[in-house]
Amino acid sequence: MTAIPWKNEFETGIMSVDHDHDSLIQAINSLCERLESDLSEVAVLRQLDEIHALIEAHFAAEEKTMIDTDYSGYADHKQDHDRLLNDILDIMDQVKSGKSIDWVSLLGNLTAKWFSVHFSTLDKAFHLQTHGAGNNGS
Ligand SMILES: [Fe+2]
Ligand SMILES: [Fe+2]
Numbered sequence: 001m002t003a004i005p006w007k008n009e010f011e012t013g014i015m016s017v018d019h020d021h022d023s024l025i026q027a028i029n030s031l032c033e034r035l036e037s038d039l040s041e042v043a044v045l046r047q048l049d050e051i052h053a054l055i056e057a058h059f060a061a062e063e064k065t066m067i068d069t070d071y072s073g074y075a076d077h078k079q080d081h082d083r084l085l086n087d088i089l090d091i092m093d094q095v096k097s098g099k100s101i102d103w104v105s106l107l108g109n110l111t112a113k114w115f116s117v118h119f120s121t122l123d124k125a126f127h128l129q130t131h132g133a134g135n136n137g138s
Contacts, residue, residue, distance in 0.1 A: 003032040003108035009116035012124040014131055021119055024058050028111065032104050044095050044103060051107070052088045059085070062123070065130060077122050084114045 004025050011018050028051050035047045059081040066074040087110055094101055 001032075001104065003029050003104050004112050004115070007112065007116060010119050012119055012127060014124070014127050016131070017123065017127045020058070021115070021123075024054060025115070027054055028107075032107070035104075041095060041098075045092060048088065048092050048095065048103065048107070052085060052092075055088070055111075056085060062126065066126065069130060071126060071129070073122070073126060077126060080118055080122055084111070084118070087114075 006022065006025065010021055010025070012021075031047050031051050031054075035043060059078075063074070063078055063081070065071070066077065071077075088107070091101075091103055091106055091110070095103060
């Protein structure tokens with residue numbers, strides 16, 4: 001099962017940004033698939049930790065550009081990034097509490113919903129400013 005199937009709603013219309021987001025989602029999907037044979041708590045937490053780190057690295061790169069360019073939307077944008085990272089930590093807490101959860105569906109639904117809104121609004125606004133309107137990033 002693909003945890004996060006690509007959706008049109010993820011597109012910002014800026015080619016290089018959509019490419020980065022697609023790579024991020026593919027990396028998360030491969031981590032989810034890799035676990036199918038081992039659902040022990042340790043293995044699940046390790047995968048979730050790696051997924052958290054991948055997403056965090058993507059966010060850190062964006063936030064660095066925002067700071068470097070004195071982007072006015074930095075605070076709101078970072079707050080939305082932090083919200084997703086905290087929600088992933090919450091899933092990890094549920095796993096640690098021994099709760100039997102379908103974490104792939106939970107993570108897939110959470111991120112797909114968040115990506116659909118964040119990519120097409122905050123990321124689009126930010127990248128249009130840094131890439132320049134009318135540039136499709138190619
Ligand atoms: Fe992004
Ligand atoms: Fe972002």
